Amino acid sequence: MTATSERVSEPTMQQASKRVSQSVFDGSRLRVVLLVDVYDGAQQQFLEAYEQMGKQVASVPGHVSDQLCQSIENPSQWLITSEWESAPPFLAWVNSEEHVRMVEPMHSCIRDTRSLRFHIVRETGGQAPSAASGERRLQTSPRIGDGVIRHALTFTVKPGSEKKVADLLANYESPEARVDDTTRLCRTSLFMHGNRVVRAIEVRGDLLAALRHVARQPEIRAVEEAINPYLEQDRDFDDQESVRVFFTRAGLPAVHHVTSGRESEQNERHALYYPARPGMGMKLAELLAQQDERAADDPRSPVLRSTVYERDDVVVRLIDVRSGLDTDPATELGLANAAQAAELTTLLDEDAAKKDGDLARLLTLARMDLITDRRSAPDA
Secondary structure, rough: OOOOOOOOOOOOOOOOOOOOEEEEEOOEEEEEEEEEEEEOOHHHHHHHHHHHHHHHHOOOEEEEEEEEEEEEOOEEEEEEEEEEEOOOHHHHHHHHHHHHHHHHHHOOOOEEEEEEEEEEEOOOOOOOOOOOOOOOOOOOOOOOOOEEEEEEEEEEEOOOOOOHHHOOOOOOOOOOOOOOOOOOEEEEEEEOOOEEEEEEEEEEOOOOHHHHHHHHEEEEEEEHHHHHHHOOOOOOOOOHHHHHHHHHHHHEEEEEEEOOOOOOOOEOOOOOEEEEOOOOOOHHHHHHHHHHHHHHHHOOOOOOEEEEOOOOOOEEEEEEEEEOOOOOOOHHOOOOOOOHHHHHHHOHHHHOOOOOOOOHHHHHHHOEEEEEEEOOOOOO
């Protein structure tokens, strides 16, 4: 359940690359903020559910502390803050089936929630951090992003339905890109690997507002209804709890994004699926992230941008490359040398590891099929 604290090839505590706009691998502490709107009259039920959950989360490795706060202006508004040793153990917990079961009692008394996650960059007061012990680590420097939030969803469909599902997902009508004055859908890329679907979304503004906007669009609802009979996990659109659990399990967070700073008029988008050994997903994602950082600083590399997504044992790497990329298995897989290839195979599940370091065969196994890649028109 917990993310490994072992180092893959080198320490994760290092000066953040200026090319990295998003990463969970710098070893700094994490602050999680959960804004909660509780139904009128359900405050006591919510408090009891929180106290029960608090007892359970206190034993989760990587958890440091948490607080529950109630608004002094509106008693229906609550704030839960928690501190974690670093982002990986939190993500391992929050994306686990244990967490899905743990928070279930709270949902009957909650009208709305909003979760925010922050690396701690500076702090004042209290005891000075101990550099020697490595305690209370801070993010070394603020990251410079491009204003785009990256997220993905993944789910599986029933074997034998892949072609039908691909046709449905390739031919739906795109939703309205504008969400509101501050939020806009930028790009949606949809890939399949066998019976697994991955939908990568890029948003400028508020991700939650964008996801809700998309869910309300009739063209999206129509395609979701059309693929519903083919899903391996049941989803009942007449049952809000069923829908909530489905999309909770489908969430595939971006854990690392790096850009080379180079642009190309013609580029191609590829996705690769790395099935990890049980419990090795975060470690595998870290290995890929380290290599992508190196590639970003190499002017010869054809990779322009890379985003690594991870949840449990599912790792997906989305790359934008200069068009005409030669068949170079090591580059496309995100590897620098034979040692990294050998390390990668130790982290893959048994079927993938049977490729015995044959990068060409491993690349064939990892490549995902592009179903659709849609960009919205630039703002007027």
